[in-house]
Amino acid sequence: MTEPFLQVTDLSKRFGGLKATNNVSFNIARDEIVGLIGPNGAGKTTLLRLITGILKPDAGTIRFKGKNITGMKVWDIVNLGIAGTFQNMRPFRRLPIIANVMVSCLSPRAMKTGEWVKRIEAKAMDALEFAGISDMALEKASTLSQGDLKRLEVARAIATEPELLLLDEPFGGLSPAEADLMAQSVKRLHKGGRFGRLHSEGPAMIIIEHKLQQLMRIVDRVIVLNYGEVLLESSPEEVVKHPAVIESYLGKGDE
Template identity: 40%
Template structure:
């Protein structure tokens, strides 16, 4: 579904990524991990078109994303959440999720202005779908609450529901459990598994090793802009380069 082929990125004289290659299979949960500053968020920004690679190709369902404008990436079926939460805090949870559906509503500005039947039917359908998505993250009982009144963990889950509202084929999660307590992490893990089981493919970047190891089907490890390991959680867990990147090299006595 998603393939990075020999992707590099530099900003002036600073080489952030070098010859990065990996692929994400449809219907899987793929994790990209690495220490802080390894280049993980740069990869997400490349995939979503916020920046362009200096070399290499990024392909989504066979299409090269290099020529696709950032605002058209969502139309191809890619949605993302952000490490820093970006929700509309003065809107209700329901309204936040409906906002994510704008390209699917299918009514004209004229029908909206005069509140014609096509507008009313589309709005009713959107609200029903929004409630369904909120139920996936266990927030449907707070649908009419202002988003600003949610806890930090609940705001992260609301952002996830809004991303799902775009009906993506691939969901990109940028450090989804950052700032969450252990109980919230366990709950979100189950919800992400359920989302995958509903037919979505998921690509996440995360620094919480335990969360990724328990959740992902395949993992790639990024360190200083290079992929140092790829494989199953079990393979990655015991890779000497990964252990060194996270724990440091043991000094010889």
């Protein structure tokens, strides 16, 4: 039997007395987009940060393409092909936007084809083009609005040409129309191919999002977290009808 693409087994992380994630297990296939939803404080971001290696788990293992990546350095995980975005955007504020993306283009994974500076700029430009902020490439990152910062986060993540992309609220701060556009581009990225000089492997994705309307349109499967535990794992159609999800999102009705 072949190994699953990403295999998370019994992952636990505590912050003091709080169990942020508790024995979380799931698998992700190479060609999937998985939505990760749950109320605030359910442990979604913690889970993503555990996978990208920013946080170290207390227990459990994460296997990526059959390789145990638990406790590896953040940059090693990125260079294996897992890229994530930050929920609270962390741009290099005093650098131009294009330089923000060029940092990602300078990672060994993105550099492995042996490119020289001019190509890197072009590649960074194509990542920005994909995210839709290429017209502001020379502005300082501190001048960007919240929504554009989200796009910058996405551009930085895809510039490393990941095989697994972890998006933390990619539609946050975008208007519904912009969120629709973003959802379309995410779907397009998932199909893979070339965007200018930027190559897309057609990454598998895990998307955390509260805007369920846009999310449900693009995902193949949804994992619902609550209090750090997997509440439900199912197709989008079933999830939105499931009583436990409605309860955890909207509260219990009177009847």
